[in-house]
Amino acid sequence: MKRFFLAAATLVLSVSMAYAQEQQPASNPKVLPMFGQVAKTDAQQKADEKFLTSCDKSFESRTEASNFFMERGWEYLNEGQVDTAVYRFNLAWLLNPDNYNTYWAFGLVENSKGNTQEAIGMFDRALKYQPNNSLLLSDVGAAYLQQYIKDKKKKSLKQATAFLDRSLKADQNNAFALANYAQVYYYNKKYTEAWDYLHRSRDINIMSLDYNFLADLLAQMPDPKGMFRNDPNAVESAN
Known part of the structure; x- marks a missing residue:
């Protein structure tokens, strides 16, 4: 050895x-x-x-x-x-x-x-080998979310939703899929649901928390649980 x-x-x-x-x-x-x-x-x-x-x-x-x-x-x-x-x-x-x-x-x-298009093409190659890999599927969903941010086409958001559905079907505790789903709800202007998925993802794995997205969500709706505040000097209170 x-x-x-x-x-x-x-x-x-x-x-x-x-x-x-x-x-x-x-x-x-x-x-x-x-x-x-x-x-x-x-x-x-x-x-x-x-x-x-x-x-x-x-x-x-x-x-x-x-x-x-x-x-x-x-x-x-x-x-x-x-x-x-x-x-x-x-x-x-x-x-x-x-x-x-x-x-x-x-x-x-x-x-x-x-x-994003090149990324999706590479992910598609990986999916041929691992079609039910939850983490991989959540990364594909994230790529389609990025594509939606760029083109604002509903088709991109639907694709993101479809892959995140598959990801959560494979593993309902995939924190990154839940975090990305929070963004899906955000872009559909369903902020209460977005907060629910954000908290669920954070509770499973704090590394799934996207602070840029958190700031965007706070700008639209205060955190129902009061864990996060729209204050640049505020620090997350719960561990």
Whole structure:
């Protein structure tokens, strides 16, 4: 096991150094989902083959290697190093195109950049592998909510609602689905219901709380429970 980790660490270091030496603007396919979905040059294909061969020597399977690079990608994403994270996700995808987590990660990155249509396309790829994954479905719903904010089309809001319904059917305690549903009610001007779903989501997982949305909701209707106040100096009173 120690030998495996040493080999993996060496591989990651070599990949990281190569990436650092070749750091380029965000238009570089290396930092675009699925390498920008563009045809690769002969040199790039040879580099891919070399990388895959190295992984075959360092890991028991390409599935295991793919999962390893996914974990490194999440670590970089949590640190705010988006380009480096996407590069790791690309390596994970190269190792295993059937790793649904790669498409999920690409979707999250695209949605964070405001590229909602691209995000939805990636999420759709992930859903082919995990059609009943509650967290994935709630992320799709969130993407459609972002699309609605951009286009103000009822169709986008209906799509968001449909995916959030599916998400909650799979897991009624999915805090993020409940939080997103609060926004659905908000955009339908049903503020009492929006507060109900916001509190339900917060009670399950406080990390689901979107403070920007909270401010918007407070501007429309005071918190029925009095937990939140429309006061920039106020702090949430309940723990």
